[in-house]
Amino acid sequence: MLAALLKGLWTTLRSMFEPPVTYQYPEVKRPVRDRYKGRHYLQRYDNGLEKCIGCSLCAVACPADAIFVESSENTDENRYSPGERYASTYEINMLRCIFCGYCEDACPTEAIVLGHNYELSFTNRRDAIYTKDMLINPVSIAGQPTPMKVEAGQFDRAIPEMEDPK
C-alpha cells in the first residue's frame, strides 16, 4: 500500500519538473494551423474595390443557412466592386456557422476567406450577426474606400483584371 502511495507521489513530483502543456490564455495564444477555419473576412483588391459580387453562392452552399446576402447594381458614381453587382447587405450569423468553409469553396471571386480568429463571443443573439462592415477588410494603403467614383467603362467586365494585395 505504501509502495503504491509512493509511486503516485513520485509521478506528481516528476511532473512538477516537466514543461507545462497548457497555454496561459488569453495572455498567450496557441498558434493555429495554416488551414484553420476561424471567422470570415471579406477581401478587397489592391485598389480598394470589394471582391464580393453579391452572388449569394456562399449563402446557398452554407449547410447551416448562416449567410444572408442582398445585392444591388454598381454604378460608376457608386462603385463597390468590379462588374455590375455588389453585396449591399452581407450578414453571417456566427451562432449558426459551423466553420465548414463551404462558403469559401463556393465563392467564385475568393472574396470570403475564413481567417484564424476563433475568439467569437457575444452577450446576446443579435450581436452574433456579423454585418458587412464587421466582416470586410480595411482598405489597404494603396486603395480607396468604397463606394468610389470611377471613370465610366473602367470596370465593366464580369471577370476583373486586378491585383490582389500581396
Next chain:
Amino acid sequence: MSSSQVKLMIDGNTLEAPRGMLLVDAALRAGIDVPVFCYHPKMEPVGMCRMCLVEIGRPSRDRQSGEFLLDENDQPIINFGPNLETACTTRIDEGWVVYINSERALEGQKQIVEFLLTSHPLDCPVCDKGGECPLQDLTMLHGPGISRFSFHDKMNSLKRVALGELIILDRERCIQCARCIRFQEEIVDDPVIEFSNRGRSLEIVTFSEPGFDSYFSGNTTDICPVGALTTSDFRFGSRPWELNAAASICPHCPVGCNIILNTRREVKMGGSEIVKRVLPRQNEMINEIWICDKGRFAYSYAMDSERLSQPMIRVGGELEETSWDNALKVAAEGLKQSGANLLGLAGGRASNEDLYNFKQLIQGLDGVSMLNDFMAGGKQNQQIGLGPGSNLGDLGVGDAIVVIASDLLEEAPIWWLRVKQAAERGAKLIVANARFTKLEKYSAHTVRYSFGDAPETVLGMLHYVTGDSSLNKYAKVDGQEESARIIKEATNAVLFMGSEGSDSESSKRLVQACGSLLAATEHIGKANNGLIPVWLKNNTQGAWDMGLTPPEKHLAEEFRDRTALYLMACDPFGDNPEMLQELPQDAFVIVQELFHTPSVDRADVVFPAQSFIERDGTLTSGERVVQLFYPAVSPHGESLPDWKILARIGALLGVAMESTSAAGVMNRIAEDIEDYGEIHYRELMNREDQWPPVGGKQIYFGGTAYENSQGIGIRLSSRAQRGEAYEPVWKESPKKPKGEGIRIVPIVKLYDQGTTVLPSLLLAQRIGQPELVIGQEDADRLLLQNGAQVEVQWNGTAHQFPVAIDNDIPEGIVLLPRNRQLGLEMPMACNLTPVKPTSKEKGE
C-alpha cells in the same frame, strides 16, 4: 391506327403521334427531352440555334408503289442521312427511327454548346438568370467542359443596354436565338425589337419611342433562354433559388391572369417578406403563359409605405390612429345611432368573400348596398356567359368574335392577344367601335358608328338577323349586314361588350341588344358561345354574382339624405370631388381602404384593409372563371382582410357572419348563391396537365413561366347552359337630346393614374400626362395645335389638358383617359376654351 397518326421510334421507344407534328414536340410528349434554345412551342420554328441536332433515319420506299423496302428479316430498311438534323424544324412521318441520345447526336449537341459559349461571358454568378437558365442547364447536361476556343477571342459587347426603362439587354449574353424578336412579331405584333448588323456582331436594337414600346415586353424575359433580357425591377435583386412562390391572380383587369408572386425576406424591409417580381403562371384557358406589363410591373402599390396600417377614428375633426377594438366599437356605435338610412358602396376590386360579407352586413342593418360602377351586363353574363368547356384558344375557322365598344388592348391586353390569335387562326373578327382601335387590324369586318350609338348598331345587326322591320331604322351603318351574316353563320360566337362611350342607361340597352343578338343567332347556352363584359375592374362580375349591382340613379342622388355611408374598396370622393357636397354633412362614414384617399378624409372611421398579396380570396373573371389567390407576404401593419373587418363589425351589431377564414366565407357563398353551389377552395385548387410544359425541368422548352400546381379555377356555368330559357328583350332608344356643343368621352388607358398603378415607379415614366384627344374639325375651329393647352368644363368644374389631334375623331367629340379626381365616369357635355398663353410666355 388512323392515317393521321404515324408510328415512329425514338431512342428505342415506339410511339404514335399525329403526322406532321414537329419531332421535338413528339419526343417531349413521349417523355424524351430534346435540348432547344431557339425553339418555343408557342412560335413557329426557325432552326437558328442548332441545339436540337438529332439523327434521323427514314425508311426506304419503293419508287413505284411507295411501299417500304424490306431487308432479309422483313424489317424496313432505314436510311440515315450523312448529317444531323434539327428536331425543331422536322415534321415526323411514318416509320422513322430517331436517335436523340446516340453518341453521334450527343456529340453534335456538345459542339453546338461549345460554339454558343465561344462568346458567352462567365457571368453566371452575377446573372439574374443564373439558376433558372436554359443555357446553364443545357451546358451542364451537354456542354463539353473545356472549350477549344481561346478565352481572349471572346467578343466584349455592352453589358447594360436599356431597351426601355422596363427591359434591359446584355448584348454579351445574347445567343441570337430571336425568341424575343419572334415573340414581338408573331405573337403580339409589336415589332419594336429587331436584329441589326450581321454575323458575330448581330445585336438586338429598338428604335421605338419610348424604347421597347409594347404592353407585352416583359414576356420576352421569360422566354429568353439566357440572361440577355432582364426586367429592371428584378435586376440584381435576388437569386431565383432564394425566392418563395405564391400563386395569385392579377388584380388589374377582368381577364384574371394567373400569376406567381416571387417573394423573399429583405433586410431593407426590416426582415419582412417583399415581392421581388411577378411571373406568369400557366393557364392555357386564361392567359396561356403570358401576362401584360401592367400585371408584371404594377405590383409595388401593395408594398407602398403610404398604405394605411392602423385603424383611425375622427376625434374633434382630426383622424387619429387607434386600436382595432376601439375603432370597431366606434363604428358599431355610429351605425347604431345613424344607420337608419345606410348606403353601402363597394368597389369591383374587392374579392368575392369581401363582397359577400359586405352585402350580408349592409342587408343585416337594413341598408342599401351597391356596386360603385355604372356598366350593365353582370346579369346577362350569368344568363348567357361563356360557361364550362369554353376556351378562347379553341376559337378558329368558322367561329366569330365580336368586340363592341371596347379598346381591348388598353382595357384587357391578354383578351386582346387571344382575340387577335383567334382571328389569325381563322375566326372572323368583327370590331365595332366609334373610333379606330388597334384590334381593327385583324378584323374581318369593322363597324364604325357615332359615339353613343353602340346599342342602335347592335339592334341594326339584329334587324338583319331576324328581319324585324321595326328595327329597320337602326340599320344605317356600313358593315351591319355583313357582320350579322358572319355572326349568324358562325359555329361559335363570342361577344365582348365594353363600356366606351356608354352611360349607365345606354350600357343597359347595349347589353340587352347584345343578348338579343346572341339569342337570335343561337349563340347562347353552349361552350365557346356567349357574352363577355369587359369590366373596368377585375372583380366586377364577382360583385354582380354576390348580389351587388350599380346604382339605378346617379350616385349623387343616392348620396342625398343618407345618414350613414359604408365604403369598401372604392373612392367615390376621389373619383369625383363634387360628391362631397351631395352627402349630408352629418352623415356617418366608414371606409375600408388601402391608401389615404380623399374618401378617407371624409371618413369618421377608417379601417386598413389588406391588399391581394397579403391574403387569400377568390376573384371571378369577366369570363366567369372563379380563381383562388394565395397570401404571399405578411400583412402590412395591423391591416385585416375586408371580409374579416365586416364580420367583426357584424359581430358587434348582431349580424351573424363567417369570421374564421376566407374558405369559410366561400362555403357560405356556396350555400347561399346558386351559381357558386359547387365552389369550394378545395375544388379551386384543381390542376391538370397543360401543354406546353413550362418552368422547372422544362424551363428551356417553355420559359420561366410557372407551372400551374395551385389551381386553374372553375368556370361557372351559365343559366342558359343549365337549360334556363333566356328572354331576349331590348328597348327602343330614347330620342336623343339635340345637344349643342361638345361631348367628352372617357376612354381607358392601360397605364392610368389609378391608386394601384401610380406607386409603380417603373411604370411612372410610361403613364405620362393625360391628353385630350380632339378631332381635326374641332381643333381647326378652336385654332388648336397639337400640345396646346385647353380648358375643359363639365359638371361645373374646369380642368386643363394639352390636346392631341386625331383625324379619326368626329366633330363634337373629345376623348379623355379615365382618371381619378375628374368626376368623369360617363360621357357628358363639356365646354372647350383654348388657354391663351400668358403675355410672358408669348414674349419668350
Next chain:
Amino acid sequence: MLQDNHATEIAQILERYPQASKRAAVMPLLFLAQREVGFISRDAINEIAGLLDLDPTDVGSLIGYYTLFYDKPGGKYRIQICTDLPCALRGAEKFSHEVCEMLNIQVGETTEDGFFTLEEVMCLAACDRAPLFQVQGKGGIQYHENMTLESTTAFIESIREQDANE
C-alpha cells in the same frame, strides 16, 4: 424632312410598288435619305417608317444589316480599303495603317477637316490590283487600284485642292 425636299421623288418610288407590299420601297427610300446628308438620321428612319406603315425598328434594323447604309455622319468622302485575305496578302493591311497615320486618324474615324472617313471593307472584287480602295462621295463611287502611300497622298491633295477651288 424628306417629304419637304423630295415629295415627287418619294411619290415616284412609292408608285413602283403595289400598295399591299409597299414596305418594299424601304430600300430606295433609305438610299434617298442617305444621299441627302450622307447618313440616315433618326428622323429619317421615323419618317420612312411613317410613309410605309412600318415600325421604326423595322427600318432601323436594315441600316445595320447593310454595310453601305450609315447611321452616323462621316466625311465628305469615304475611303474604303479592302483588307480581305487576298488584298491583305498584297499588303493592304500595312497600306491601311500607313494611310491612317498619314491622315492622322483611326479606321472608322473622320479627319478633322471633315473631308475623309477611312473604312476597312470586305471584298471589292479587284484582288489582283491590291492595295486598292474605293471612294464614295461627290461623283459616285470610284476605284483606285495598285495604290501606294505616295499615290494616295497625291489623290488626297488633289481632292482637297479641288474642293478649295469650288
